[in-house]
Amino acid sequence: xxxxxxxxxxxxxxxxxxxxxxxxxxxxxxxxxxxxxxxxxxxxxxxxxxxxxxxxxxxxxxxxxxxxxxxxxxxxxxxxxxxxxxxxxxxxxxxxxxxxxxxxxxxxxxxxxxxxxxxxxxxxxxxxxxxxxxxxxxxxxxxxxxxxxxxxxxxxxxxxxxxxxxxxxxxxxxxxxxxxxxxxxxxxxxxxxxxxxxxxxxxxxxxxxxxxxxxxxxxxxxxxxxxxxxxxxxxxxxxxxxxxxxxxxxxxxxxxxxxxxxxxxxxxxxxxxxxxxxxxxxxxxxxxxxxxxxxxxxxxxxxxxxxxxxxxxxxxxxxxxxxxxxxxxxxxxxxxxxxxxxxxxxxxxxxxxxxxxxxxxxxxxxxxxxxxxxxxxxxxxxxxxxxxxxxxxxxxxxxxxxxxxxxxxxxxxxxxxxxxxxx
Amino acid sequence: xxxxxxxxxxxxxxxxxxxxxxxxxxxxxxxxxxxxxxxxxxxxxxxxxxxxxxxxxxxxxxxxxxxxxxxxxxxxxxxxxxxxxxxxxxxxxxxxxxxxxxxxxxxxxxxxxxxxxxxxxxxxxxxxxxxxxxxxxxxxxxxxxxxxxxxxxxxxxxxxxxxxxxxxxxxxxxxxxxxxxxxxxxxxxxxxxxxxxxxxxxxxxxxxxxxxxxxxxxxxxxxxxxxxxxxxxxxxxxxxxxxxxxxxxxxxxxxxxxxxxxxxxxxxxxxxxxxxxxxxxxxxxxxxxxxxxxxxxxxxxxxxxxxxxxxxxxxxxxxxxxxxxxxxxxxxxxxxxxxxxxxxxxxxxxxxxxxxxxxxxxxxxxxxxxxx
Numbered sequence: 001x002x003x004x005x006x007x008x009x010x011x012x013x014x015x016x017x018x019x020x021x022x023x024x025x026x027x028x029x030x031x032x033x034x035x036x037x038x039x040x041x042x043x044x045x046x047x048x049x050x051x052x053x054x055x056x057x058x059x060x061x062x063x064x065x066x067x068x069x070x071x072x073x074x075x076x077x078x079x080x081x082x083x084x085x086x087x088x089x090x091x092x093x094x095x096x097x098x099x100x101x102x103x104x105x106x107x108x109x110x111x112x113x114x115x116x117x118x119x120x121x122x123x124x125x126x127x128x129x130x131x132x133x134x135x136x137x138x139x140x141x142x143x144x145x146x147x148x149x150x151x152x153x154x155x156x157x158x159x160x161x162x163x164x165x166x167x168x169x170x171x172x173x174x175x176x177x178x179x180x181x182x183x184x185x186x187x188x189x190x191x192x193x194x195x196x197x198x199x200x201x202x203x204x205x206x207x208x209x210x211x212x213x214x215x216x217x218x219x220x221x222x223x224x225x226x227x228x229x230x231x232x233x234x235x236x237x238x239x240x241x242x243x244x245x246x247x248x249x250x251x252x253x254x255x256x257x258x259x260x261x262x263x264x265x266x267x268x269x270x271x272x273x274x275x276x277x278x279x280x281x282x283x284x285x286x287x288x289x290x291x292x293x294x295x296x297x298x299x300x301x302x303x304x305x306x307x308x309x310x311x312x313x314x315x316x317x318x319x320x321x322x323x324x325x326x327x328x329x330x331x332x333x334x335x336x337x338x339x340x341x342x343x344x345x346x347x348x349x350x351x352x353x354x355x356x357x358x359x360x361x362x363x364x365x366x367x368x369x370x371x372x373x374x375x376x377x378x379x380x381x382x383x384x385x386x387x388x389x390x391x392x393x394x395x396x397x398x399x400x401x402x403x404x405x406x407x408x409x410x411x412x413x414x415x416x417x418x419x420x421x422x423x
Numbered sequence: 424x425x426x427x428x429x430x431x432x433x434x435x436x437x438x439x440x441x442x443x444x445x446x447x448x449x450x451x452x453x454x455x456x457x458x459x460x461x462x463x464x465x466x467x468x469x470x471x472x473x474x475x476x477x478x479x480x481x482x483x484x485x486x487x488x489x490x491x492x493x494x495x496x497x498x499x500x501x502x503x504x505x506x507x508x509x510x511x512x513x514x515x516x517x518x519x520x521x522x523x524x525x526x527x528x529x530x531x532x533x534x535x536x537x538x539x540x541x542x543x544x545x546x547x548x549x550x551x552x553x554x555x556x557x558x559x560x561x562x563x564x565x566x567x568x569x570x571x572x573x574x575x576x577x578x579x580x581x582x583x584x585x586x587x588x589x590x591x592x593x594x595x596x597x598x599x600x601x602x603x604x605x606x607x608x609x610x611x612x613x614x615x616x617x618x619x620x621x622x623x624x625x626x627x628x629x630x631x632x633x634x635x636x637x638x639x640x641x642x643x644x645x646x647x648x649x650x651x652x653x654x655x656x657x658x659x660x661x662x663x664x665x666x667x668x669x670x671x672x673x674x675x676x677x678x679x680x681x682x683x684x685x686x687x688x689x690x691x692x693x694x695x696x697x698x699x700x701x702x703x704x705x706x707x708x709x710x711x712x713x714x715x716x717x718x719x720x721x722x723x724x725x726x727x728x729x730x731x732x733x734x735x736x737x738x739x740x741x742x743x744x745x746x747x748x749x750x751x752x753x754x755x756x757x758x759x760x761x762x763x764x765x766x767x768x769x770x771x772x773x774x775x776x777x778x779x780x781x782x783x784x785x786x787x788x789x790x791x792x793x794x795x
Contacts, residue, residue: 076740080757087470106760110471197741249560249582251658251742386465389759393495396743400498400584406649413492419467 032062035322037311038085038092040078042069044256044283045275048342052148055338056329063322068092076198079385086112091314093323098380099137099147099308105384107312108144114313115142119324125331128349132373136381137310145310146331149345152274152364153376154206154297154305160290162265170269173299174210174238177269181245184268191245193267195258200250200395201378203271204239210299211235214372221375221382223421227412236404243399263292271297273307273379277360278344288360296367304371307379308348383420390414453773456766460484465761483767488595489646496768497592499746501653503775506663506747507727513667515719518674519712523704525675526682536679539672547669551736554665555581558737580661581738581745589654595646597636604633658744662737666730674719681715682708717783724779728772748772 035056041049046069053065070078075096082095086107097103107113120126120143126134129147137145158170166187171177181191194203209217212231219225220232247267250258259276261267263284270276277294280286288294296303311330317323329335336347341356346365354362375381380388394414398407415421460483464476487496521539525532542550557563558580565576590598607629615622636643685708693703731749738745740754748768756765 076758080753083470083757083760106470109468110474111468112470112472196739248579248584251582251738251744252555252559386759386761389754389761390492392741392754393743394492396498396741396746397494400586400743401652410492410494417492 030062031060031322031325033319033322034064034066035094035319035326036066036068036092037094037096037326038068038070038078038082039096040070040075041096042071044279045343047282048278048339051342052329052335052339055335056326059329060322060325063319063325086314089316091316091318093317093319094311094313094326096309097145097312099133099145099310100375100381101384102380102388103137103145103310103312104139105386107314108139112315113144114315115144116146116313116327117143119146119327119331123328123331128331128333128351130348130350133308133348136375137308145312146327147308147310147348148330148336148339149309149343150348150368151307151309151345151379152304152367153202153307153379154209154300154303155272155274155276155294156297157259157262157270157272157276157280158268158293158295159262159265160293163268163293166268168268170293170295171298172295172301174207174242177298178241178245180268185245189265190247190261190267191269192242193258193261193270194243194246194250195253195255196251197392197395197399198378199255199258199272200243200399201392202273203242204395205305205377206271206297206300207239207242208232208235209303209305209374210297211238214303214374217374221420223415226421227415228408232411233404233408236398236407240398240402240404243402274360274364275344277358278342281344281358281360282342288358294360294363302371304367304373305376306368306373307376307381309345384418387414387418387420390418456769456773459763460766460770462763464763465759465765469760469762479763483764484771487764487767487771491647494651495743495746496748496751497651498653498743499748499751500771502656502659502746503728503730503748505655505659506666506730507724509663510666510670510727511720511723513663514670514674514723515716517667517671518719519678519709521671521675522678522682523708525679526708527700536676539675541672542669543673545669547732548736550665550669551733554661554668555737558661558664579658580664581658583657583660584744585657586652586654587657589652592651592653593645593647593649594640596643597640600632600636600640600643604629604636607632656744658738658742662730662734662745665733665737666727669733670723670726674723677715677719678712681712685711721779721783725776728776 037049037053039049049067049069053067056065057063070081075098078096082092085091091112097107103113117138120134125146133147133150134143137143137147156170163169166184166189168180168183171180177191184191192203194200212220212235216225216229216231220227225231247253247258247261253261255272255276256279258267258270259272259279262270263280263286274294277288277292280292281288286292295301311327313320313323313327331349333347333349333351333353336349337353337356339345340347340352341358341361344358344361346352346357346361346368352365354365357365377383377388377391383391391411391414394407394410397410398404412421461478461480462476463479463482464474466475468474487493525536525539529535558578559565560579560582564580565578567576569575607625611622611624611626611629613622614625689707690703693707698706729749730747731753734742734745734747734750740750749772752765752768752772755761755768
């Protein structure tokens, strides 16, 4: 009899626990179901995304997060997959996109994004982010994405010990580089490591910025000077001179392999965005400032060419509440600080904790507050997808025939076609 | 009689679903693609739920072939031409060679056959990635000699920037007319013995056309207002090597089946007549394999028009030197959001494939009607 009572008591207690436990969890967080995060962070940027997903799971244990990452540098493959999914009426709950015209020209123009202004007001982000940034990711009809990173595009990477060995210094402008380069070649060193084709676009924007200056660069994208302007032709000519000192096998390398060339001492310099710092620091375990060094790419000191990764909310997302919770985390200080130190980017927020970041990121964050800021072409800030894709074709033409005048004319034609330049 | 019509009904009902499905999902979609290629879908809000689409006629096609900013497409077309010719020559030549060797029944023939056929089983992405590593300038094949104490090779299979056999796209019209003249003269030679009157007619037309181009070629309208040279990019060598490797095993299997089908009596008769092994293959066996060669050409040429994943894996999507129209169609449609132009490229590819396949279908249909 006693034993029966004891059993009954245990069963009753267990029953109560079964009923109340989910109720208690629900009191903390009533979100459940799934959340699909779509991105192209599958390679060396993977750990940073994982860190943020882990944080999300801590806050919302009821939600199972699906990491739908599609590989491919600069998101070529991911964007194609995203388009078929969006057109097929099966959008992910939230997707990574380059902030700026790449998002606005494609998805906002098509009316497939939700306005996030209410979230900005609710979370107090109008003050947390720089006003210039909010202007760039919004239109007069709303704000369209939540930025999580700020990257610098115009950085030149090198290994200080190697430069000392070869008896050179990081060049301050491209003329200086063109003087150093033949000496490096004599020693059997590739002066400038280059990789697959989008990195040529990346190099081009740094060279063009140096050749034209920040004011003309901005005017170009506002359609105020034509692409056939002599200054633009001059930029293409300078680009051609710089290309002479790059490796022959560029087209078969990934950007990481080009960075490896600098790390191994096969090449002296590499112009790449500051995700290269994340690669060298997080993946290769090198110490910034000691094992690898950096400077603004030649001739662009005092100018910060930026790009930003952000997340948006597509119209018709299956798990909208989970997605809003994700966006709240993405824009929060804790989310930003979990993600950026690992990826090698800096936080777009003004109140970030700089102690979490490495020496490189600290210096970049300092420049972000001080320098003139311009947008990147290769990473979607200044031009829409149509122009970017056509520009890749123009670049191919140029890499083949090295005809500066023809490239400038072709650029003008595609700028008119894609609504950037006037006729 | 009643039985017959009932059978017909049954057959009709059985076939109906597939007829409807093919009508919609193959021919309907082909028609839709052709229609889209005649519109301007791809401006501004191309991805909207209800995008604005206007009919613009053949503008997309004119731009592709003569527009200033579509040089990439023309380069890719030239690349595709070289891919096709060299893949055909390489895979058929190598396949036939291996097949003849195996036909002599060497020891372990079955094992060798499997080994040669095996590349067919690999996916293009896998074999493309392997070949990219093998042909990389800094590694793979090029470093092999260093294991034996020699210098590194300097082959740039995939990254060469050299172009040979260049021609100017401005002269498109005279070039096309020249090719037409050559085809006419050659087909004239082809039927010289069987139908001399038709041969004379063909050759006369060809000669006239050739004469016209030679005299008036420079006054023909030019396709472009400025010079644009295209040619055979040496960077495509690596891709051609990989494709030939992948498909020569397949043609070998086709030829081997054909060779095994030749009756032993013929070989014995040839031997009795004193023919050497070489003469047997040269004059007896290989001429009998003509139908196999034709089907190999049909299959390989449409494969070469569809090449996509191998190039994507080996040299990446944005590589003009090794580009291919199929790849460009994907980039134009899904990256640049220019659906109309993407559709136009697709239609051009479709017509090219039809150019190979329709004559084949017509000739096989005729052969059936004549009863052999």
